[in-house]
Amino acid sequence: MLSKKSEGEGQILTFFSMASAVGKTVLAVNFAAALAERGFRVCLADLDLQFGDVCNYLALAPEQTLYDYSEANEATRNAAAFVTPTAFGFDVLAAPKELDEAFIMNAEIVSSAVSQLQEAYEFVILDTTTGFSAINLSLLELTDVLYLPCVVDFIPSIKNLKCGIDTLHKLQFDWQRVRLILNRNKAETQISVKDVEALLGRPFQYFIGNDYRGVTLSIKEGKPVVLTDKDSRLADEISNVISSELGEQEESGGFSKWFSGLWK
Ligand SMILES: Nc1ncnc2c1ncn2[C@@H]1O[C@H](COP(=O)(O)OP(=O)(O)OP(=O)(O)O)[C@@H](O)[C@H]1O
Ligand SMILES: [Mg+2]
Known part of the structure; x- marks a missing residue:
């Protein structure tokens, strides 16, 4: 269950995968929106x-990115000063705009930005790139x-998932903190x-x-499904995941009350 660690230390929720195009960004954006809607400070x-x-999926045009953070004075910079607000109640730390800017990022810069965000927000959601890189390994340590x-x-993506799970075991990542999500469930597959x-x-x-139509429309409009298509099954399923993760109790009228142990 998601629970606050201590004052000034937000939870880091990381979306990671061993294959591309499995829904990391779609789910990260909707998690951010759903948590922000519940009143949490989210980046x-x-x-x-x-x-x-992320910026494409939310129709954002950031003025500053992680690259600007990396260029700022190391002694005084604060990642929270480089975020872009959204109309959905959460902020975004944007990826570098140019490939050459992205190329010079390293694990140290990225980790220090994430740790600083953790001080300013209750939830820091990380959308990552596919695979085990030096940067992703440093993010796993913070997760x-x-x-x-x-x-x-697709058989190769299942093979990669198995390999990734085995690697997480080798890295001794605590399995209690991993959630396997089957996305696009019941899509045409043998x-x-x-x-x-x-x-x-x-x-x-x-x-x-x-829900190809719903997701495509939300990306086209730059709006998270959980906020703009609330009656859809997809929004409901994502909200139920959040409710379960927060430990909200299901009541006859739906998930409405906070579980008393939320912040223990
Ligand atoms: N639940 C869903 N139903 C229908 N389509 C979906 C769903 N989730 C994701 N998609 C589709 O899959 C595409 C890829 O999703 P997304 O960009 O979130 O994947 P990703 O894992 O972040 O990819 P990448 O590895 O390129 O970063 C989306 O553009 C969307 O069209
Ligand atoms: Mg993505």
């Missing part, structure tokens, strides 16, 4: 440094909860989810349906 950091999509979205459509779970040796915790 979404786009750490897919070369090909980040409180690791979300691994996966799409069961592969059985049960077979994949058997291969991985663990079940998916969460299932998010396939």
